Amino acid sequence: MRSNGGKERKIGLVLILIACLLFLTGCWGKREVEELAPLIGIGFDPGQKPGTYIITQQLAKPKQAGATAADVEDRTFSIEASSAREAYEKVYKISSRMPFMGSLKVVVIGEDAAKAGFKDILDFVQRFSEFRRSMYIVIAKGKAQNLLDLKLRNGQLPAMSIKNHIEQGENLSTFPTVRLGHYLTVLGTKCTAPIIPVVENIKSGDGGIKYKDGKEGEEIQIQGAGVLRGDHLVDLLTDEETKGYMWLDNDVIHRLINTVGIGESKVNFGGQVLNSTTKYKVPDKDGTIELRYQIKTDITVDEVMGLKKQLSETEWVDLMKEAEKSFAKEIEKECELSIKKERELGLDFLGIGRHIEQKNSAYWKTVKDHWEEKIADFPVSVNVEVTIHHSGMSSNSVTTNSTGEGEE
Known part of the structure; x- marks a missing residue:
């Protein structure tokens, strides 16, 4: 009796599986x-x-x-x-x-x-x-x-x-x-x-x-x-205006960047961005709303061009501080070009309005309906901080009679 019951259950299970297969759609519309x-x-x-x-x-x-x-x-x-x-x-x-x-x-x-x-x-x-x-x-x-x-x-x-x-x-x-x-x-x-x-x-x-x-x-x-x-x-x-957009949009992951010499040395630097972060604030000072960008960037120096003399350790440290200022100036220039273009077009491709809405929604409600007109004179500032993390394998140029590679 038990064996017959087992057979019936198995047959019933097989019939159920067959019925399920009949109702499956399969790949009728395959290509x-x-x-x-x-x-x-x-x-x-x-x-x-x-x-x-x-x-x-x-x-x-x-x-x-x-x-x-x-x-x-x-x-x-x-x-x-x-x-x-x-x-x-x-x-x-x-x-x-x-x-x-x-x-x-x-x-x-x-x-x-x-x-x-x-x-x-x-x-x-x-x-x-x-x-x-x-x-x-x-x-x-x-x-x-x-x-x-x-x-x-x-x-x-x-x-x-x-x-x-x-x-x-x-x-x-x-x-x-x-x-x-x-x-x-x-x-x-x-x-x-x-x-x-x-x-x-x-x-x-x-x-x-x-x-x-x-x-x-x-x-x-x-x-x-x-x-x-x-x-x-x-x-x-332009290429520079687009680069400025990338900085302000916090979209710079790696970058190769060159500077134009500033200060008395007139030395130019070439380097690459290791990492960069852009943040912003929308302070309200006595009813005046503005947007402040804060860009912090780490850069390694790959090239030093225009160095005329061999430098001491202290002079090299001072030169790298000059490099930080020089890179910061270059980044600021690209950002300012992008902001200038936004003002000229009256189109907020930088997303400044979105930042204001997130930080001060009450103020945004008062300007959103005529935002394109407001863009032309809305106060925007950019502050760039550059940190040099590495200055290459030598502290001098090959043309300055360096005493050896790897001096720091």
Whole structure:
């Protein structure tokens, strides 16, 4: 009797499992990887016809014959269409693989499209479920189509090269990293103007850069940033103005920095930032509200240029104090340039209004409705403290008849 009961229970369990399997959905809507073309980058420019865009899609096609997953062939299409979906359809018709949107890394907004406004373009990017808000957004200096069509000397797809540049950006901290989610968040604050990094191609000889190693193609760089009112590009920041923004936004992780000689010695210094912290206060002094930035930076000195004589230990200590002042002056200059630009544009890309709201919400309520007018004369000060943590392996220059390396 017991053995029969055990068999019945086992049979009942098997039937239940079979029934469960019948109700599972499975992978009925699956798409094989071999049938997909991963979308790496997408660019937007104004079209020739009114109400249209030139939408450039950069797809990656994995190479055959045992190549690694990193080896891809370039399949870039530029389509004039009235919507992203129309462009998607046209590309799908001529491509042997279905474009897969979930792999998108970079959205490139052409300069003219950015000036005209691109909220309709981004609607599809933020609405379609396959897209992720972690994708990067950049502005192309010129046309996005031309940038994505570039042949680079390193053989990479331009979209992948832009992505790699951005992800290595903290090593220099000279431009902001902007993802779709961050841009939309800033846009929602209303008082803060969005800022997006600018990408451009570099030919040999541009900006003092020359290259010749037998490889055909060009290079790209990310330098400067665009300031927007909503989704409209208003102006471009210079490299120094963008660096000032990075200091004030507490976004400097590492930096290479050079100074212009000050004081009697006229010695120049080159160094790198080890770490940096920016804090702010919003004091109220007799009814006068102001914003005070406090930047504390640790720097190691890598170069001392213009040193004419051998220094004693005391003189070297004094020189390093001079270096601290010199580095602080350079940082202050970059910050002041950024603040000056904010005043000129009347756009709060530095987020000063956000700081005021956090520290003094009562005062913010009185100025938020006319904040753009208030920016021009709102008092802002910057105080920079630099500490030299290391001055290299020698306390003198090779031209000063130093008695030996490693003297401190």
